Amino acid sequence: MTSDPAFTPPPNTSTRPLRTARGTFAVVDSPAAPGVRPRGTGLLLPGFTGSKEDFALMHAPLAARGYRTIAVDGRGQHESDGPERDESAYERSELARDVLAQAAALGPLDTPLHLLGHSLGGQIARAAVLIDHAPFRSLTLMASGPARISPSQQQRVKLLRDALAVMDMAETWQAILAMGPPEEVGGPARGIGGPDLLRRRWLATKPAQLIATGRQLTTEPDRVDELAAVPLPFHVLSGATDDTWPVPLLDEMAVRLKARRTVIEGAEHSPNADRPLPTAEAVADFWDSLTAPDEV
Incomplete structure (x- = not known):
């Protein structure tokens, strides 16, 4: 694993390998801010076509609140390795067990450990918790819905998968740019670092990962x-508008889960990129509410 030259990690953070029983994953590791008593750790999972860099602007405000944050490239995503063409390696259960291995690799010192997943990352996080919730103190679903994505986004994903079937990654990059403004699903995810990073991480991501996880987004059952x-x-957190899962659907999911519900005004499907400071504050407020007195 080598750090992407198009991305400079935020101050006091490092890009490093996280070695687990299921392989090595590239992470951005941000400790609690100097002089702030540590309150816990957040494991952050990015969405479809995204990467660990998508949380770049949340690290500092969470560090200031006492939280170490570990943002992960999943298997086959950006700087984490994975098979080029073997889609079975990216089955939902496989990706979920990767998350459990990442949690185990962080060790008992990283407690309480809070899990947060954005979009596809939220559905992977959900699958991990359904296998074994014991490593985690909480689960935050950020712009991540109860089942498959909206019909319009299903069509975008189908176009992407059709392109990947006949084009290489560079050719597909040009094709998806022609689909319209970048979106989290069916196009390059809105991210931190500008067009160069978006292109670099696209070319580094494995085609089988995109094909398999794209299929999952269009078929995911309500769990x-x-x-x-x-x-x-x-915690169900979203922007005020979302084309991937309509906001009323996320409201209903929060009721069914008896979850804390946060809507970030001025944000869309990527509140971590659209309005990172209020998003980080909402996440920290939720995590703070779960901290036992002897952990402060």
Whole structure:
């Protein structure tokens, strides 16, 4: 793993390999701010076509609140390796077990450990918690809905998968740019670092990862009732508008989960990029509410 030259990690953070029982994953590791008593750790999972860099502007405000944050490139995503063409390596259960391995690799010192997933990352986080919730103190679903994505976004993903079937990654990059403004689903995710980073991380991501996870986004069943039975606190956070999962659907999911609900005004499907400071503050407020007195 080598750090992408198009991306400079935020101050006091490092880009490094996280070695686990299921392989090595590229992470951005941001400790709690100097002089601030540590309150816990957040494991942050990016969305479809995204990467660990998507959380870049949230690290500093979370560090100031006492939280270490570990943002991860999933298997086959940007700087984390994975098979080029073997789609079975990216089955939802495989990606979920990767998350559990990442949590185990952080070790007992990184407790309480809070799990946060953006979009596709939220559905992967949900699958991990349904296998084993024990490593985690809480789950935050950021712009991540109860089941498959909206019909318009399903069409975008189908166009992307059709392109990947006949083009290489560089050719597909040009094709998806012609689909319209970059979007989290069906196009390059809105991210931090500008067009050069977006292109670099696209070319580094494995085609099988995009094909397999794209299929999952268009077929995911509603597992909210299963998740509601898990004894964890939940947080449903989104922008004020979202084309991937309509906001009323996220409101309903929060009710079903008895979850804290946060809507970030002025943000769309990527509140971590659109309005990172209020997003980070909302996340920290939720995590703070779960901290036991002897952990402060």
